[in-house]
Amino acid sequence: MLRGTLSKEDSVLVTAGGTRDKETWEACGFHKVTISNLDDRMVGNEFSPFGWSFLDAENIAMEDNSVDFVCIHNGLHHCRCPQAAVLEMLRVARKGILIFEPYDNLVTRIGMRFGVGQKYETAAVFYSNFSHGGFRNGPVANYVYRFTRWELEKTVATAYPEGPVQLEFMHALRIPWEQLRGRSNKLPYFIACAMRPLLTVINYLLPAQGNCFAAFITKRSVEAPLWPWVCKTSDGNYVADKDWLLSKYRKLS
Numbered sequence: 001m002l003r004g005t006l007s008k009e010d011s012v013l014v015t016a017g018g019t020r021d022k023e024t025w026e027a028c029g030f031h032k033v034t035i036s037n038l039d040d041r042m043v044g045n046e047f048s049p050f051g052w053s054f055l056d057a058e059n060i061a062m063e064d065n066s067v068d069f070v071c072i073h074n075g076l077h078h079c080r081c082p083q084a085a086v087l088e089m090l091r092v093a094r095k096g097i098l099i100f101e102p103y104d105n106l107v108t109r110i111g112m113r114f115g116v117g118q119k120y121e122t123a124a125v126f127y128s129n130f131s132h133g134g135f136r137n138g139p140v141a142n143y144v145y146r147f148t149r150w151e152l153e154k155t156v157a158t159a160y161p162e163g164p165v166q167l168e169f170m171h172a173l174r175i176p177w178e179q180l181r182g183r184s185n186k187l188p189y190f191i192a193c194a195m196r197p198l199l200t201v202i203n204y205l206l207p208a209q210g211n212c213f214a215a216f217i218t219k220r221s222v223e224a225p226l227w228p229w230v231c232k233t234s235d236g237n238y239v240a241d242k243d244w245l246l247s248k249y250r251k252l253s
Helices: 019-027 082-092 106-113 122-126 149-159 177-181 187-205 242-248
Strands: 012-015 033-037 051-054 067-073 093-102 167-172 212-218 230-232 238-240
Touching (some): 012 019, 012 082, 019 033, 019 067, 067 082, 082 093, 106 187
Parallel strands (some): 012 033
Antiparallel strands (some): 230 238
16 A cells, blocks of 8 residues: 555655654655654754754644655654544644554563563663653653554544545564663563564564554545445535434434
């Protein structure tokens, strides 16, 4: 679905962005990219040739449909309300949004049980000199909210009750080697090393058990199909389809 939809000529807003985002979009040949975050240390040229903007992912100070695509990479779990950030991204995007985040599944929960994964992202705060990298990019370690596909689908459905939204979901396995090597307690690192062959096999046979996911959500167009209980008026408003509802229900006396 993504191939052929995202063009190098499209404008892209990256929320909760950083150096890795800049390097990735630049390597892919994109030009109209703005990196945004809540880092007040920035002066504006850190992501050149791309622009930078101080923007809150949960309350993006931009008009509806301002850019073609909005992207976030490992930033939702730093938000106060990750679902609110998803809806803001959809509001600002004209075509769609890209999300890269940790995934909630059995393998991830086992990894957290043995200390391989983090429940609170303390490592990010440590490696950011205790000043940022946590909750809303502050010094307090954030809880790592891990989505499931079903949770993301429900979040999007709340924003577009008039009809279905296209959502493409991809899974991946990414062991946090850098974080594990930096631990004082090396046991989680050795556990990850020992489990790596098994995790690779599981990821091949059961890709949905990967600890990370990417989601591409296409913005609904005016021509998109509606649910059968919804119809559209000539002035573009959505209303109840009375005929459909009358066929399904009866008035209670």
